[in-house]
Amino acid sequence: MVRRSEVIDHPFRNFEHAGWEQAAAAYAETFGTVTSLFAPALLDAAGLRENMDLLEVACGSGFVAAAAAARGARATGVDFSANMVAEARKRYPALRFQNADAEELPFPDAAFDCVVINFGVHHFPFPQRALCEAHRVLRAGGRAAFTVWAAPEQNALHGIVTQAIREAGDAGVALPASPSGTVTETATCRQLLLEAGFDSSTLQVGTTEALVSVASARSLIDIFVTGAVRMAAVIKSQPREKLPGIFAAAEKAAERYRGKEGLRIPATAILAVGTK
Numbered sequence: 001m002v003r004r005s006e007v008i009d010h011p012f013r014n015f016e017h018a019g020w021e022q023a024a025a026a027y028a029e030t031f032g033t034v035t036s037l038f039a040p041a042l043l044d045a046a047g048l049r050e051n052m053d054l055l056e057v058a059c060g061s062g063f064v065a066a067a068a069a070a071r072g073a074r075a076t077g078v079d080f081s082a083n084m085v086a087e088a089r090k091r092y093p094a095l096r097f098q099n100a101d102a103e104e105l106p107f108p109d110a111a112f113d114c115v116v117i118n119f120g121v122h123h124f125p126f127p128q129r130a131l132c133e134a135h136r137v138l139r140a141g142g143r144a145a146f147t148v149w150a151a152p153e154q155n156a157l158h159g160i161v162t163q164a165i166r167e168a169g170d171a172g173v174a175l176p177a178s179p180s181g182t183v184t185e186t187a188t189c190r191q192l193l194l195e196a197g198f199d200s201s202t203l204q205v206g207t208t209e210a211l212v213s214v215a216s217a218r219s220l221i222d223i224f225v226t227g228a229v230r231m232a233a234v235i236k237s238q239p240r241e242k243l244p245g246i247f248a249a250a251e252k253a254a255e256r257y258r259g260k261e262g263l264r265i266p267a268t269a270i271l272a273v274g275t276k
């Protein structure tokens with residue numbers, strides 16, 4: 001088990017924390033427009049019904065908690081970024097949002113019927129610890145459901161930008177790495193749920209897709225720069241003279257997703273669910 005001081009002081013956590021504090025003001029209008037596309041599938045997977053107690057971990061600007069409340073649930077959101085919590089409270093004043101770390105939830109055992117984490121798990125230094133916490137705060141029979149991005153090779157949203165940087169930019173930018181490795185495979189998600197104590201016969205882990213409408217690949221890059229953390233840091237650290245080449249490579253790659261309705265880029269996520 002990881003000691004508390006390591007959870008709070010880890011360089012990866014500090015990098016993520018600083019980044020999300022900075023992204024919070026723009027998040028809902030930028031990257032939040034993409035993550036929110038997955039909220040209905042996530043709430044369905046969590047088995048959410050009216051009058052249930054739902055906890056959204058890593059709630060960002062609170063969209064998923066608000067969608068749960070609109071379905072008649074009592075929704076609570078937590079996030080480790082004070083700026084995100086402030087945004088969520090401003091947008092949804094009737095809901096309860098708290099500043100808390102996913103790896104150390106400030107709730108008693110068996111307090112919720114559902115726990116959902118929309119695109120948060122891969123940002124935690126120790127996702128295993130966060131899923132153990134989700135399991136702890138769930139009532140018996142309650143479900144935890146989470147989404148993470150599929151690997152760039154299976155996910156055009158990230159793949160277009162990653163590949164453009166690989167082709168025309170500087171792919172070797174040094175950023176703090178997660179001590180737990182990446183969470184982009186269904187097997188990893190399944191393992192996280194199993195090790196946290198979720199009933200193996202209840203696990204459902206698969207991919208799900210949404211189409212993201214953008215005016216151009218450049219505007220997709222802007223969404224990452226203003227509303228995300230890791231990809232934003234990679235893009236911001238590119239040598240200035242390489243940016244035109246990166247933008248051109250991304251535009252070229254995005255063209256295959258242009259149809260009658262303009263550019264619609266497939267975003268592929270892993271959706272994982274388990275029952276306590």
Ligand SMILES: C[S@@+](CC[C@H](N)C(=O)[O-])C[C@H]1O[C@@H](n2cnc3c(N)ncnc32)[C@H](O)[C@@H]1O
Nearest residue numbers: 020035058059060079080081101102118120123
């Ligand atoms: C990609 S955003 C997702 C926000 C929201 N769930 C959504 O669907 O738009 C990731 C969120 O995770 C939060 N986060 C990252 N690490 C965290 C941690 N250790 N504990 C709690 N929140 C964390 C960030 O502050 C950020 O709001």
